[in-house]
Amino acid sequence: MFEAKPDIQGRAEIEVLVNTFYDRVRGDAVLGFIFDKLAQTNWTTHLPKMYAFWETVLFRSGGFTGNPLAAHARLVPLTDMGRDKFDHWLGLFRATVDDLFAGEKADHIKRCAEDMANVIYSKINAVPDPRFDPANLTPEQRERYARYKASATA
Ligand code: HEM
Structure with a gap:
């Protein structure tokens, strides 16, 4: 019989999602080594940080206070952090x-x-x-963007 899947209701489902996702990431040929070899991730602290991150994104609770840009920028000298890697990460996440x-x-x-x-x-x-390709802007947005550019470079 068809069983409907539950939606994400709160912290409990986020923990299941994060644990399952990073189990797969660690076993993944494209991504696993970035965590376990390059970043030498401490999973005891990383997983709770990711529970807090997604709880903050989804429910505005969870109290995440990290710096995702810095965490990924430091990987750039160590490995290629190109579009293919991000698309692969997204495929696994979805x-x-x-x-x-x-x-x-x-x-x-x-x-x-x-x-x-x-x-x-x-x-x-x-x-x-x-997402900010000027070709995709409406005429009104394009005008606003042009004004912003002019003031930003003035
Ligand atoms: C190619 C794709 C990605 C790779 C290889 C990657 C890898 C990593 C690594 C190695 C860390 C550091 C873990 C540690 O502390 O040892 C990290 C942290 C983190 N990642 Fe990613 N990541 C990717 C994409 C993403 C995306 C798309 C998101 C958000 C949707 C994300 C969210 C985070 C967050 C919130 C942290 C913690 C930041 C902090 O410490 O403050 N990552 N990631």
Whole structure:
């Protein structure tokens, strides 16, 4: 019989998601070594940090106070942190969410991960964020952007 998957309700589901995701990351040929060899991640502290991170993103509680940009920028001299890696990370994240949960929060956490992957990728590699491609702006946004550029360079 078809059984509907639950949505992410709070901390308990976030812990299940994070634990399952990083179990897969550690076993993953593309990503595992970055944590276990390059960053030498302390999983006893990293996992609770990620519970707090996602609880803060999804429910505005959880009290995350880290610095995701700095954490990833320090990986750039150690390995290629290119678009393929982020797409692979996102593929694994989406698949983990979909294996466990379904619903509004499950959709939302995938969108947040996509947004954050774009921001982290573009900032640490100093390439423009694809969401801010001027070609995608409406005429009104383009005008506002032009005014902002003029004032920023004045
Ligand atoms: C190629 C993709 C990615 C790789 C290889 C990667 C790898 C890492 C590594 C090695 C750390 C440090 C762990 C430690 O403390 O040892 C880290 C921290 C972290 N990552 Fe990622 N990451 C990726 C993408 C993302 C994305 C897309 C997000 C957000 C949706 C994210 C969120 C975080 C957060 C919140 C931390 C903790 C930051 C802190 O310590 O303050 N990561 N990541």
